[in-house]
Amino acid sequence: MRADAESLDIGDVTANWVNAEVLRSELDLRIKSLADLVDTPLFFGRLDYLHDLDAEGEHGHRFYIGRRHVHDAHGDPMVIDWRAPVSQPYYQATKQNPRDVGLRRRFGYDGGELTAYEDEHLSDPTEVETSSRLLQREIERPRVGPMRDIVATIQPEQDEIVRAPLTGSVCVQGAPGTGKTAVGLHRVAYLLYAYRERLARAGTLVIGPNRSFLRYIEQVLPALGELEVKQATVDELVAHVEVRGADGATAARLKGDARMAEVLRRAVRAGVRMPAEPLMVVRGSRRWRVPAHELSELVQELLDRDIRYGAAREALPQRIAHSVLVRMEQAGEAPDDRTQNAVARTPAVKAVVKECWPAVEPAKLVLRLLSDADFLAEMAEGILSEEERKEILWDRPARSVKSARWSPADAVLIDEARDLVERTGSLGHVVLDEAQDLSPMQYRAVGRRCSTGSVTILGDIAQGTTPWATESWAAALAHLGKPEAVVEELTQGFRVPRTVISYASRLLPAIAPELSEATSVRDSPGSFEVRAVSPAELDDALVTACRAALAREGSVGLITADARVPVLSAALVAADLAHLAPGQETSRGARLTLVPASLAKGLEYDYVVLDDPAAVVDGEPDERTGLRRLYVALTRAVSGLTVVHAAPLPGLLAAAG
Numbered sequence: 002m003r004a005d006a007e008s009l010d011i012g013d014v015t016a017n018w019v020n021a022e023v024l025r026s027e028l029d030l031r032i033k034s035l036a037d038l039v040d041t042p043l044f045f046g047r048l049d050y051l052h053d054l055d056a057e058g059e060h061g062h063r064f065y066i067g068r069r070h071v072h073d074a075h076g077d078p079m080v081i082d083w084r085a086p087v088s089q090p091y092y093q094a095t096k097q098n099p100r101d102v103g104l105r106r107r108f109g110y111d112g113g114e115l116t117a118y119e120d121e122h123l124s125d126p127t128e129v130e131t132s133s134r135l136l137q138r139e140i141e142r143p144r145v146g147p148m149r150d151i152v153a154t155i156q157p158e159q160d161e162i163v164r165a166p167l168t169g170s171v172c173v174q175g176a177p178g179t180g181k182t183a184v185g186l187h188r189v190a191y192l193l194y195a196y197r198e199r200l201a202r203a204g205t206l207v208i209g210p211n212r213s214f215l216r217y218i219e220q221v222l223p224a225l226g227e228l229e230v231k232q233a234t235v236d237e238l239v240a241h242v243e244v245r246g247a248d249g250a251t252a253a254r255l256k257g258d259a260r261m262a263e264v265l266r267r268a269v270r271a272g273v274r275m276p277a278e279p280l281m282v283v284r285g286s287r288r289w290r291v292p293a294h295e296l297s298e299l300v301q302e303l304l305d306r307d308i309r310y311g312a313a314r315e316a317l318p319q320r321i322a323h324s325v326l327v328r329m330e331q332a333g334e335a336p337d338d339r340t341q342n343a344v345a346r347t348p349a350v351k352a353v354v355k356e357c358w359p360a361v362e363p364a365k366l367v368l369r370l371l372s373d374a375d376f377l378a379e380m381a382e383g384i385l386s387e388e389e390r391k392e393i394l395w396d397r398p399a400r401s402v403k404s405a406r407w408s409p410a411d412a413v414l415i416d417e418a419r420d421l422v423e424r425t426g427s428l429g430h431v432v433l434d435e436a437q438d439l440s441p442m443q444y445r446a447v448g449r450r451c452s453t454g455s456v457t458i459l460g461d462i463a464q465g466t467t468p469w470a471t472e473s474w475a476a477a478l479a480h481l482g483k484p485e486a487v488v489e490e491l492t493q494g495f496r497v498p499r500t501v502i503s504y505a506s507r508l509l510p511a512i513a514p515e516l517s518e519a520t521s522v523r524d525s526p527g528s529f530e531v532r533a534v535s536p537a538e539l540d541d542a543l544v545t546a547c548r549a550a551l552a553r554e555g556s557v558g559l560i561t562a563d564a565r566v567p568v569l570s571a572a573l574v575a576a577d578l579a580h581l582a583p584g585q586e587t588s589r590g591a592r593l594t595l596v597p598a599s600l601a602k603g604l605e606y607d608y609v610v611l612d613d614p615a616a617v618v619d620g621e622p623d624e625r626t627g628l629r630r631l632y633v634a635l636t637r638a639v640s641g642l643t644v645v646h647a648a649p650l651p652g653l654l655a656a657a658g
């Protein structure tokens with residue numbers, strides 16, 4: 002297939018230079034997507050159906066399943082794409098419901114080399130059901146390098162979400178390590194396969210919490226042959242101004258409150274005035290007059306219609322011109338569309354529009370709201386209390402959009418204002434990961450980017466570590482504008498060993514009492530140790546723990562309160578332990594990462610060494626957020642966790658000993 006693509010001569014089929022360039026780049030992309038990946042075998046499974054199938058032109062009863070479709074020199078399929086309907090029983094068939102499958106074979110690989118296979122005779126009632134050793138091996142394989150795809154081992158409950166139709170939005174609540182991120186990425190790959198044309202036009206986007214997380218997951222979709230999915234953080238989506246400032250927790254929470262949407266809606270329309278003077282338009286030798294009360298009606302009508310501010314501003318001159326036209330017709334003239342356009346462009350009409358429906362610059366408007374106490378008071382009347390207004394007002398009013406010290410929350414307000422003026426374009430599908438951390442205003446910003454498309458929301462209420470983290474998915478979905486989305490729960494944990502998840506789950510009563518502990522599907526119990534040392538010994542003990550972890554196979558993450566990063570970095574350097582920062586790719590030669598707790602979310606390491614839990618908790622503005630941050634840190638481990646502490650452990654962890 003690669004040779005075919007490479008040997009294609011497009012010289013004959015392209016009429017002009019532009020066509021040739023477009024075709025060439027499409028061909029390049031195809032050649033790229035057909036590249037041989039040494040570690041990625043062409044197939045990982047086989048299905049033998051009991052009867053011959055003719056699904057979508059695939060004749061036969063035996064199908065090899067892989068990451069992509071592969072055909073032979075005659076165009077006959079050799080490997081079927083895992084996303085094709087014929088492949089679905091590979092993930093869904095069970096002994097109870099074999100779906101006409103006689104044999105399911107899973108292939109195991111080491112690097113690119115085929116080393117094992119495992120058969121299940123689904124229609125043979127005498128065969129005993131066993132759990133898959135290959136799945137266990139996959140789950141327990143060391144985690145060096147970027148995140149990998151899970152196509153070979155997607156589980157039935159995950160597959161349901163991956164293959165949910167494009168039209169519906171799905172929200173997934175899942176404990177740490179239940180595969181939410183993996184499911185979201187595979188869902189994008191599936192949707193791009195099943196709805197290729199629609200999504201190619203509308204576009205898809207994956208939203209993650211920060212750049213280092215996005216870097217960690219960025220290779221999953223290309224490995225599945227999907228090279229054109231955009232990835233961004235919420236901050237990047239709303240980067241209309243340069244963000245150089247930060248808000249305190251209270252101000253940030255208020256600015257992220259959904260009530261701000263109404264304040265902004267008022268503010269955008271605050272400049273609208275009813276015309277006081279009649280309009281006089283001169284055309285040739287005649288003058289046409291539209292009285293002020295009639296102009297006011299036109300303005301009022303637009304206000305009542307609740308269309309975008311900018312669209313109304315474009316409609317107003319046409320409406321006014323139409324009134325003039327009606328008068329012309331009444332006087333026996335025969336004006337047409339061109340006359341209406343000409344009237345709409347006269348200085349007199351333009352002057353009315355400027356006066357009654359002034360242009361709004363979103364950033365300037367938000368700047369005024371945050372600088373001008375009287376303006377804010379007027380716009381927030383009955384919405385924000387006086388204290389709340391004081392909280393969000395800048396201490397020093399900004400002079401200009403450029404010089405203002407915008408915070409991330411301010412940028413979201415500007416995004417909202419922009420959308421009030423002009424509709425934000427919608428994508429075909431958006432995957433929102435770590436969704437629990439968004440403020441209502443951020444949900445709205447994401448929601449308008451999929452207003453005519455659908456969204457997959459992934460998150461865990463217990464891992465909400467912003468002061469404005471959502472308390473319920475129903476609330477989040479309402480802000481996103483997708484209240485009808487179904488909420489699914491994933492409960493099987495693929496990352497965290499049983500002993501470690503049960504230790505971390507001691508925090509649940511304080512951080513998310515309604516959630517239950519995740520199960521772990523891992524066979525091996527994992528190693529787990531809590532070591533108390535004196536403050537003077539702490540840094541040395543951490544270095545020792547890292548060294549011990551590095552003696553084993555796989556990646557090591559030393560997670561610490563953000564403030565302690567410089568000290569520990571120095572301690573590691575002094576001990577001759579080279580280390581990376583999150584977002585830098587681990588490899589066999591560089592396996593140790595020093596992770597500030599604030600960036601641990603979504604990441605995983607074979608061995609985690611956790612520095613002083615109390616310091617992680619104290620690093621946050623309130624105790625619940627602190628405990629949630631700690632919960633995130635405790636649930637990054639794949640094979641083992643060592644907690645080293647000098648300060649007393651937080652009560653809930655200490656309690657059960």
Ligand SMILES: Nc1ncnc2c1ncn2[C@@H]1O[C@H](COP(=O)(O)OP(=O)(O)OP(=O)(O)O)[C@@H](O)[C@H]1O
Nearest residue numbers: 151154155156177178179180181182183495496603
């Ligand atoms: N079906 C599966 N087969 C093999 N590995 C899996 C499967 N599902 C998930 N995993 C692995 O489990 C680990 C955790 O998955 P993932 O990061 O998607 O979980 P998460 O729910 O997003 O976790 P967190 O809440 O901590 O962000 C990953 O290494 C992933 O590859």
